[in-house]
Amino acid sequence: MTLLDVNIKSAGYEKGKEIIHNIHFNVKKGELIGLIGPNGAGKSTTIKTILGLLENKEGTISFKENAKYSYVPERPIFYDELTLWEHLDFIAAVEALQEKEYKEKARELLELYKLEEHAHEFPGKYSKGMQQKAMLILSMITNPDVYIIDEPFIGLDPNAMKLFLRLIETEQQRGAGILMSTHVLDTAEKVCDRFIMIHNGQLQAAGTLEDIREQCNLPDGSLYDCFHFIAEGNPDE
Numbered sequence: 001m002t003l004l005d006v007n008i009k010s011a012g013y014e015k016g017k018e019i020i021h022n023i024h025f026n027v028k029k030g031e032l033i034g035l036i037g038p039n040g041a042g043k044s045t046t047i048k049t050i051l052g053l054l055e056n057k058e059g060t061i062s063f064k065e066n067a068k069y070s071y072v073p074e075r076p077i078f079y080d081e082l083t084l085w086e087h088l089d090f091i092a093a094v095e096a097l098q099e100k101e102y103k104e105k106a107r108e109l110l111e112l113y114k115l116e117e118h119a120h121e122f123p124g125k126y127s128k129g130m131q132q133k134a135m136l137i138l139s140m141i142t143n144p145d146v147y148i149i150d151e152p153f154i155g156l157d158p159n160a161m162k163l164f165l166r167l168i169e170t171e172q173q174r175g176a177g178i179l180m181s182t183h184v185l186d187t188a189e190k191v192c193d194r195f196i197m198i199h200n201g202q203l204q205a206a207g208t209l210e211d212i213r214e215q216c217n218l219p220d221g222s223l224y225d226c227f228h229f230i231a232e233g234n235p236d237e
């Protein structure tokens, strides 16, 4: 079942200056899709287009009817005046979550990410990794159908990264679909079901690792080799 269908003909920040072109893919139930590409390729622009943040867009973005999504931005954003618990309460109020359930889930996530002792502090004052963990907790509290996650690994320590991957797998088993942009290719290669590779604002290759290898003509290549081929044109240089 398709949860998100992306058909972007073009999109950009200013009229007449389109940055991404012809980016088409979908995210199905239970799938983890890796959005891969060099700096400036257009990954965040693709994500912003999906979120409806760019007015200058041609094409269509369709979420399954009534699908809820959570977005985790590359740089964490918090309300200055709210503690982490107050952020959770705020989301719960907006989403009309059952109090007992979300509080239980929040406590569990706070404990797993080792933030329970900091839950009554302002996340704006957390370290970078703690902020990233807080964003991930906030994204999971609503049990979304679709996650859109822009580079989750920056700042996470190895234990937090392992925990995040475990929780994401659980979310996939629950049926959530996940679109995740990342530069951590060895991890992406292990955990993603399919990949969307973009360069210069264009879709360059898409599919499973096998499909991508075939499209790059690198039958034994790693995801990094394929990335290098797409970004630089030659895997041995």
Ligand SMILES: Nc1ncnc2c1ncn2[C@@H]1O[C@H](COP(=O)(O)OP(=O)(O)OP(=O)(O)O)[C@@H](O)[C@H]1O
Pocket (backbone or CB within 6 Å): 013, 019, 037, 038, 039, 040, 041, 042, 043, 044, 045, 046
């Ligand atoms: N707010 C903006 N206004 C105008 N141009 C922008 C804006 N944000 C990004 N761009 C441009 O869009 C292009 C694609 O940037 P984007 O942030 O989508 O890349 P990315 O693939 O996410 O890169 P990175 O891996 O570095 O995060 C770049 O040329 C960038 O300069």
